Amino acid sequence: MSDHLISVRNLRVSFPTRSGRFEAVRGVSFDLGRERLGVVGESGSGKSMTGRAILGLVRPPGQVTADRLELDGDNLLNLPERRMRRIRGGRISMVMQDPKFSLNPVMTVGRQIIEAWRQHNRASRAEARQKALEMLAAVQIRDPERVFDAYPHEVSGGMGQRIMIAMMLAPDPEVLIADEPTSALDVSVRTEVLHIMDRLVRDRGMGLIFISHDLNLVSQFCDRVLIMYAGRIVEELAARDLHRARHPYTQGLLNSLPRLDQRVERLAVLQRQDSWREAEILPPPPGGL
């Protein structure tokens, strides 16, 4: 067994388009330990595609290549779908960015959670139901009984997000990839949901890839952060050092945040530079990480 739960080298994802092949991910390399790894970056920079590639969820005609793509030393690249399915939702789970879209619209929430859980646990229906209700309560759903019997279109945006989280944590995965998992949650519910993930990392040694555009949250919640731009990692930092970021793109991100404590007339916007597309990755500042 290696120290790294996930190990990725030179990951590339590309799609054919009218104007030739478009590379959504262009040579991403990183390792994930039993930690909270934040991934931030511009819309379209390849964050979700990186997550999907790890799980073998890039649909053709999309193409995935890598020098290495491993879970606990086991290769994940080009596995037959049957084996990939066993890993997906078992050893690695992913909370999708569009939770309500990812839920089955014609099946009640409760049944979907039960199915996710029973794939990896033996239990009677009554036990499974009890477990599903507990999981809904754990993610701060106020009336679990009602939501258990509801269809996805009958729950709010933030409830959909929490249902997806409950489902993905049900199989007790080694790695959780959470794609904007808390963007639709109010801050108090968000805190509770983050605590759940926090505990799984700390107590059970789960590895967490936390994709988010909330820079303050990432700097407070995660251990380490990767910053992506145009399909590449442009900077890596200890999360607590995010505010000392050196890359002009990361600094630009920090400057464009609206603030609660003071009024600003106009938000700063980024002047993107072509050179950011190709530059070498900036290592953490001295004393960091």
Added chain:
Amino acid sequence: MLHVGNLDVWFGLPPAQLVAVKGASFDVARGESFGLVGESGSGKSTILRAITGLIDTWSGDIRVAGEAVTGSRRDRTFHKRVQMVFQDPYASLHPRHSVDRVLSETLHLQGMTDIDSRITRLLEQVGLGRGFRFRYPHQLSGGQRQRVAIARALAAEPELLLLDEPTSALDVSVQAEILNLLADLRRERGLTYVMVSHDLAVVGHMCDRLAVMRGGELVEIMSADQLRAHQAQADYTSDLIGASIGYERA
């Protein structure tokens, strides 16, 4: 511009009935930007959906520009005047319609001419280049889809824009561009906004006043200055402001 009086919205029949909004009242002046914040599941989207006619099980008073609406029937002038950006952009975009088709249909419907140049301009305004014009929703990232939904709402040149978490899927640099665009449009064309967001900093930046919701009720209406100064009347609002200042490890 918008009057909501004593609004109740319910789903289902008793005994399983859920009253999702209870007695909500607020007014939004022409050219004002009004925020809706609060607990997840508290009824924020439901209020916006009742206004646009997506739900017919409501009672109370909804007036847009002085005209009362009823049930879920809305005529063409209404849709010309009021547009909504949905919380879930994936579900609101037709999976088999390209970006070009989504925008040109809306423009046609509103009787606009010079469709081609308008599409180019709309895409530019939301920070999507030409290359995106003929893509389908599944070929876009989450934030790119959300920007298409914003462009579609702007295409109709509405007077009142209902925005349900319009920037929650956007990274902060694109968020800044969209928020600046919305602020410009409001200044130039006197647009009125009702904006739902979980991000109090965004609401404080964009809105003059905001309502705080919990469990289907409006617990208070406050100004953005009061928000910045942490002057909350209700305990729930204080908690919300406190929690938004930072995440503390368990």
